[in-house]
Amino acid sequence: MKQAKVPNEAEFKRLVAATGMGKYTARNRVAVMLSYYGGMRVGEIAALRWADVIDREGRVRDLIQLRAETTKTDESRAIYVSDRLRKELDRYVNSHAEQPAVDQPFLLTQQRTCFSANTLCQLFGRFYRDAGIDGGSSHSGRRWFITRLAHSGVSPKVIMTLAGHKNLTTTQRYIDCTPEMMKAAVEVL
Numbered sequence: 729m730k731q732a733k734v735p736n737e738a739e740f741k742r743l744v745a746a747t748g749m750g751k752y753t754a755r756n757r758v759a760v761m762l763s764y765y766g767g768m769r770v771g772e773i774a775a776l777r778w779a780d781v782i783d784r785e786g787r788v789r790d791l792i793q794l795r796a797e798t799t800k801t802d803e804s805r806a807i808y809v810s811d812r813l814r815k816e817l818d819r820y821v822n823s824h825a826e827q828p829a830v831d832q833p834f835l836l837t838q839q840r841t842c843f844s845a846n847t848l849c850q851l852f853g854r855f856y857r858d859a860g861i862d863g864g865s866s867h868s869g870r871r872w873f874i875t876r877l878a879h880s881g882v883s884p885k886v887i888m889t890l891a892g893h894k895n896l897t898t899t900q901r902y903i904d905c906t907p908e909m910m911k912a913a914v915e916v917l
Contacts, residue, residue: 733863734871734904740764746858755835758820759848760855763869765813767891770852770866771845772798779830781817786827788817794892805892874902879909 735743747756762773775798783789792807799805809817821827833842843851849866856864870891877887888899 730863731901731904732865732867732871733861734875735861735864735868736906739859739861739864740872742859743855743861743864746855749858752838754820754823756851756855758816759835759851760869761813761816762807763852763866764872765810765816766792766807767870767873768794768807769800769845769870770848771800773835774833774843774845774848776834777830778828778832778834781834782821782827782830786821788814788821799892801892801894803892805889808890871902871904874899875904878903 743760744757747753747760750756759773762768762776763770772794775795776792780792780794781789788809790809792809794805794807796802796804835843835848837843837847852866852868853864856868861868874887874891877890878884884896884899888896891899891902893899
C-alpha cells in the first residue's frame, strides 16, 4: 500500500498558502496544523468539540484529550499542545466573534455542520491539489509529525505514545527517510 507523501519545507509552505485561499482560511489552516503539529488523524480532527480545545475561560488547553470513541484504537489519548500549535489554535479561536457553545463542533463545514472524517479528508485532498503536491493526503501531516520527531532524536516510545500506536512497528512505518537525511547520518561518522 502506497503511503502518504511527507512534504518537504517548500511543499509545506505551499500547503499552508493553499489553506489561505477562500472564505474559510482560519478553519482550513487550523485543520492542517492539528494534523502537522498535533499528529492527529483526520477523523480525530473532525470529531473535536470546543470543550476539547478550550477551557472554561476560553483559553487553549495545554492538552487536548481525545475521547476513546473518536480515536482509531478506541482508547483516549492526549495531544500535547506545543507553542506553535497553541499559536494556531489561538488564531482560530480569536477569529470567532462569539465563542460557540462548548459542545459544538470545533470545525464546521460550509453548511455549518460537523465534518465527517470523509468530508475533511476530501478537503485536505483539495489543499494538496491546490498546492501542487502529488501524493499528499490527510495522512501526510501525521507522517510529517512522526518523521520530524524521529529525526529530532525523540525516543521511539514517546513517539509511539504521542501517535496513539500500540506497536512500535506501526510507528516505524510512518517514518520517512530522504537522501539528505541519510547523507547527514553518515557524515556523523
